[in-house]
Amino acid sequence: MTRRLNYKNELGQHMTPVTIANMLCQQLPRGVTVAIDLAVGDGALLHALRGRWKKIELYGVDCDRERVTRAARLLGPGCAGQGDGLTARLPSRLNATAGRTVLIGNPPYFAVESRDIDLRLQRKAFPGVSSKHGLRRIEMTFFSRALIEARRRKGVVAMILPSAFAAGIQYAPYRAALLEHYRVLKAIEIQDGGYRDTEATTILLIIDTACRPTREVEISRYTVSEDEFAVVYRGRISRDQRLDARYWAGAHLHQMKAPTLGEVGADISRGRRSKAEALKDSQIVLHTTDLCRLEGRRIRLPDLHLETMESNDVDVMAEAKDFLIARTGTRVRWEPIEVAAGSAPISDHVLRIRAPKGFYRAIKASLLHPNFSNWLASISKGVCATVLTKRELLQMPLFAMQGKCNG
Numbered sequence: 482m483t484r485r486l487n488y489k490n491e492l493g494q495h496m497t498p499v500t501i502a503n504m505l506c507q508q509l510p511r512g513v514t515v516a517i518d519l520a521v522g523d524g525a526l527l528h529a530l531r532g533r534w535k536k537i538e539l540y541g542v543d544c545d546r547e548r549v550t551r552a553a554r555l556l557g558p559g560c561a562g563q564g565d566g567l568t569a570r571l572p573s574r575l576n577a578t579a580g581r582t583v584l585i586g587n588p589p590y591f592a593v594e595s596r597d598i599d600l601r602l603q604r605k606a607f608p609g610v611s612s613k614h615g616l617r618r619i620e621m622t623f624f625s626r627a628l629i630e631a632r633r634r635k636g637v638v639a640m641i642l643p644s645a646f647a648a649g650i651q652y653a654p655y656r657a658a659l660l661e662h663y664r665v666l667k668a669i670e671i672q673d674g675g676y677r678d679t680e681a682t683t684i685l686l687i688i689d690t691a692c693r694p695t696r697e698v699e700i701s702r703y704t705v706s707e708d709e710f711a712v713v714y715r716g717r718i719s720r721d722q723r724l725d726a727r728y729w730a731g732a733h734l735h736q737m738k739a740p741t742l743g744e745v746g747a748d749i750s751r752g753r754r755s756k757a758e759a760l761k762d763s764q765i766v767l768h769t770t771d772l773c774r775l776e777g778r779r780i781r782l783p784d785l786h787l788e789t790m791e792s793n794d795v796d797v798m799a800e801a802k803d804f805l806i807a808r809t810g811t812r813v814r815w816e817p818i819e820v821a822a823g824s825a826p827i828s829d830h831v832l833r834i835r836a837p838k839g840f841y842r843a844i845k846a847s848l849l850h851p852n853f854s855n856w857l858a859s860i861s862k863g864v865c866a867t868v869l870t871k872r873e874l875l876q877m878p879l880f881a882m883q884g885k886c887n888g
């Protein structure tokens with residue numbers, strides 16, 4: 482008996498709602514004459530474009546025959562073909578037209594065993610990126626082919642990707658390469674799209690492949706249920722910055738003229754053992770729940786140093802004048818706590834900030850500064866649990882030193 486395919490899961494069949502397709506269409510630059518979708522589905526994205534450009538040439542590929550039939554019905558004969566969107570030949574009539582070509586897409590999202598095609602397309606689209614993360618994600622290979630095909634035609638790419646591409650640390654090298662080798666024009670966070678079972682938000686990137694590097698980017702937020710579009714930031718961004726609206730809602734904080742924790746040489750360390758691992762060895766580590774229970778912003782620790790001498794090699798110890806903050810969790814306290822006295826090992830859910838000589842006061846004042854909570858809200862991420870990374874914490878401006886030089 483042949484196994485029935487669960488199309489939704491196995492082919493990533495989540496069709497774009499008309500509201501999103503229309504929004505995407507309005508966000509494209511003027512003068513589009515050709516549009517190609519490498520995973521066309523029922524053709525909703527391409528169809529929306531015809532609403533704006535009556536004479537546009539459309540072409541879509543899909544591996545599912547039924548989808549191709551539906552797309553052809555909607556778009557017209559010759560506008561859809563069956564094949565693998567990563568390798569299918571595109572009709573030569575698409576090359577002949579004057580005007581701009583757009584490679585549009587809401588590709589399937591799922592994990593794959595990295596194959597030769599993923600490596601070949603991703604290396605070509607993202608030169609210099611050695612990370613293997615993207616090789617295990619099918620949407621990254623669709624995105625890569627779209628970039629390559631668009632660049633060949635000096636065209637534009639409009640691609641809907643998981644929000645992790647805009648904010649996730651694992652995608653940082655891909656973002657940096659994208660910003661350097663292409664001109665990212667817009668990044669639009671799509672909120673409560675609801676059509677992807679697994680994605681609370683997605684990101685629409687609009688990229689001009691005819692020029693490089695990226696200069697000014699417009700960062701926006703689109704709320705589907707209210708059909709509301711809001712520009713959050715417009716301006717320059719650097720290679721190591723994120724592309725999501727949550728981050729850029731705190732733009733003034735990210736562009737502040739103040740040294741960062743990293744620049745003044747603060748040490749940020751994460752505990753090594755989980756609470757459960759320590760308990761197995763009948764030991765106690767300071768966990769996020771201990772920070773939660775506190776009334777004030779300071780903690781006195783029992784002096785566990787001597788008792789746990791053996792574990793000092795493996796554990797990160799918190800000591801007087803260190804600052805502690807939760808790294809991840811759902812119901813944790815997002816305020817830094819200062820160690821008033823004593824010492825104890827910390828769990829892997831806690832980050833320790835240790836001030837270098839001469840910067841203790843400035844760091845303390847910055848962690849207590851009213852800007853801190855807004856800054857934290859702009860850099861934290863995660864769908865279920867919030868996550869604070871060491872790398873981002875190192876980029877925290879010392880708010881109390883605004884306008885002052887390092888030192």
Ligand SMILES: C[S@@+](CC[C@H](N)C(=O)[O-])C[C@H]1O[C@@H](n2cnc3c(N)ncnc32)[C@H](O)[C@@H]1O
Nearest residue numbers: 492495496497520521522543544565566587589
């Ligand atoms: C998320 S849906 C999006 C469809 C359409 N672009 C839209 O936005 O409504 C992804 C589509 O990719 C198709 N697909 C999955 N793997 C494919 C492949 N290797 N080549 C071409 N199409 C593929 C699925 O059949 C599905 O129709």
